[in-house]
Amino acid sequence: MTNRAFDLIVFDWDGTLIDSTALIAGSVQLAAADVGLPVPSDEDAKHIIGLGLLQAMTWLFPGLNPEQYQALIERYRLHYLKRDSEIALFSNVRELLIGLRKDGYLLAVATGKARQALDRALLQADLAKxxxxxxxxxxxxxxxxxxxxxxxxxxxxxEPARVLMVGDTTHDLQMAANAGTAALAVTCGAHPNEVLRSEPHLAMLPDVSGLREWLRGGQ
Structure with missing residues (x-):
């Protein structure tokens, strides 16, 4: 693979490698109800996936005081943690990562999750290695x-030009553009296809299972 275009592939986590979109959105909605705030629509609850928790809650509920945001985040975490052990990887994720390592790519994750949450998720999925x-x-x-x-x-x-960011949200694609790297969108996660198309990307795939084939010939 001496002619490959990239050396480093960076993956988003939620909605890209793991099928967590519904749980995250549902936990946000339950948390809002718990603290007496208007329950966000499915579209709005999914839009914030990929952002840090405080930024996400600020986007959904601007103008709250710090104590209100903290209460909202605590309720979100409570609902999410009740079921996070049930979340499954998307199909063929492990096989993909093994294959990419064999092909000589460096691999990384860039996620809106907190460090403690990502470390727990990597341990549960046995993917950290x-x-x-x-x-x-x-x-x-x-x-x-x-x-x-x-x-x-x-x-x-x-080099930034040798990096590919893979994600399911406009936040991922915008981050890649801001960093001067390439981006590839997957449509299995939080943001709808028409929204993803509005941001710079090299390709759109249904999920990450076809990434290795795309890297070999689809560029």
Whole structure:
């Protein structure tokens, strides 16, 4: 694969590698009801997936005081943690990561999850060993700010032009554009196809299972 276009592939987590969109959106809606706020629509609850929790809640409910945001986040975490062990990886994710490692790619994760949540998810899914590095929203700026990608690029010593960001939301695609990297959208997650099409991307795939084939010949 000496002629490959990329050296580092960075994956979003929720809605890209793991089928968590419905649980996240539902937990946001339940949390809002718990604290007496208007329950967001499915579309709005899915829109914030990929953002850091505080940024997500601020987008949904602007103008709350810090105590209200904290209560909302605590209720969200309570509902999410009740069922997070039930979340399944999308089909062929493990096989994909194994194959990409064999092909010589560096692999990373850039996610809106907090560090503790991502570490727990990686442990439950037994995927940590496949990634060279990871970045979370509570360690740096939330998407679509480019800092997560820029830190991964610096740590793994890769040129931005040799990086592919793979995600299911406009936040992922915008982050890639802001960092000067390429992006590929998957349509199995939080944001609808027509919204994803509005942001810069090289291709759209139904899910990540076809990524290795695309890398070999679809570029």
């Amino acid at each position: 496949y990634f060279d590095s990871t970045r979370c929203a509570d360690e740096t700026f939330s998407k679509p700010h480019p800092q997560m990608l820029l830190e991964l690029i610096d740590e793994l010593m890769v």
